[in-house]
Amino acid sequence: MNRNEVLNAAVEEQVQLICKTAEVIWKYPETGFKEWKTSAYLEQIFTDLGYELVKPEGIPGFYADLETGRPGPKLCIMGELDSLICAEHPDCDPQTKAVHACGHHAQAAGLVGAAAALKEPGVLDGLCGSIRLMAVPAEELIEVGYREKLRAEGKIEFFGGKVEFMNRGYFEDVDLCVLIHTFDDPGLKHVYQLAHGNNGCIVKNITVHGLASHAGGSPDKGINALYAAMQALQAVNALRETFRDDEHIRFHPIITEGGQAVNAIPDEVKIESYVRGASLEAIDQANRRINRAIAASVAAMGATVTLQDRSGYCPMHDDELMNEAALAAMKRIVSEDEILIQTQWGTGCTDMGDLSAVLPTIQPGSSGSIGAYHGKDFQIVDPEKAYIMPAKALVFIADELLQNEAEKAKEIMAQFKPLYASQQAYLADARRRFLDKEAVRQNADGTITLDFQNLE
Known part of the structure; x- marks a missing residue:
């Protein structure tokens, strides 16, 4: 098999695991910094796959590193754990009214699929550096009073999971970041989207x-x-x-x-x-x-x-060179007309923006959903696009960045112009x-x- 066939087959082997993960997390939604059951479920999967986990004190989430055995950059691949609250959604939790009406359960499924595929024989061949696989809590900025209570108790300092993870040093040795989020794709005409940026x-x-x-x-x-x-x-x-x-x-x-x-x-x-x-x-x-x-x-x-x-959150700026690498990776999976290049500025917010202030970062999108995001009619109707294709994109993006002595990753890192001199400088300005x-x-x-x- 050629390289594309090896990577594609490695993800296809995980289809059952990916879909089950999405199904379970959809049924048991939890809001930010409360995702204890969600985190525990994923922790067991990662442990069964042979990963050693690093878990933060006092909050959900974790990360695990996968070494290629050759020195090079560290790519962080992420998935978010938290849900929203939408009492009108038919699938919301009857007690908490929580529901995954932003598709974070799909992210978790894609992260699991990538983690499992990267363990398959031959997938890391020719790559250098390492991959950090990270399950992150609390992207949705809701229940602000609850988060202020956690802050007063000394359990968190920042309201967003990625910023809090940054504050705890979990990105200090990371060189590049990627997360794939479902996106609004009327008519489901596309598979992937590459974004430009959005508000803070x-x-x-x-x-x-x-x-x-x-x-x-x-x-x-x-x-x-x-x-x-x-x-x-x-x-x-x-x-x-x-x-x-x-x-x-x-x-x-x-x-x-x-x-x-x-x-x-x-x-x-x-x-x-x-x-x-x-x-x-x-x-x-x-x-x-x-x-x-x-x-x-x-x-x-x-x-x-x-x-x-x-x-x-800091405004998000998707790194242009990293987007080019992601586009090259996606074209190895689907045809070019199935990839939407977004040029408009987005007015939502994400804590991926905080990472983009200090590290080359992108947040591509995957199709497969219908209905209004954060609304009562949000549903996943195409599991392949929403669950399987993100896992493939993450694996292929890792391959694109870390092959050939990480030539593309190193080029991106060399040309990146951070908004802040260091992560600590960013956190000081946030304070x-x-x-x-x-x-x-x-x-x-x-x-x-x-x-x-x-x-x-």
């Missing part, structure tokens, strides 16, 4: 404080935190037309607590949101203006507000975005003091 974000917890009183008998004695919150959100809405189109700013809050009883003036309202944007500079600027609008609006109603900002402010002080003399940003 800051995560926000906003708590508006008022004063409780009887809603009917003595509303004049209360300060309505809900009305103050509504004024704040309206003020931010009035800013929207000032955001530049090319900066792709997004602000999409939800009220998670809006009052305790209909006959009482709400004294506390909690809001969660992101501020998304195409660059860290644009995100920082928009966030300052949003915080100012919130603080001033709340102050005008006589209320106060606690602003809590946490570094979210700079952490903010905890009592942003409104109602002074005894009737004046108001606003304090809504960190002054550098």
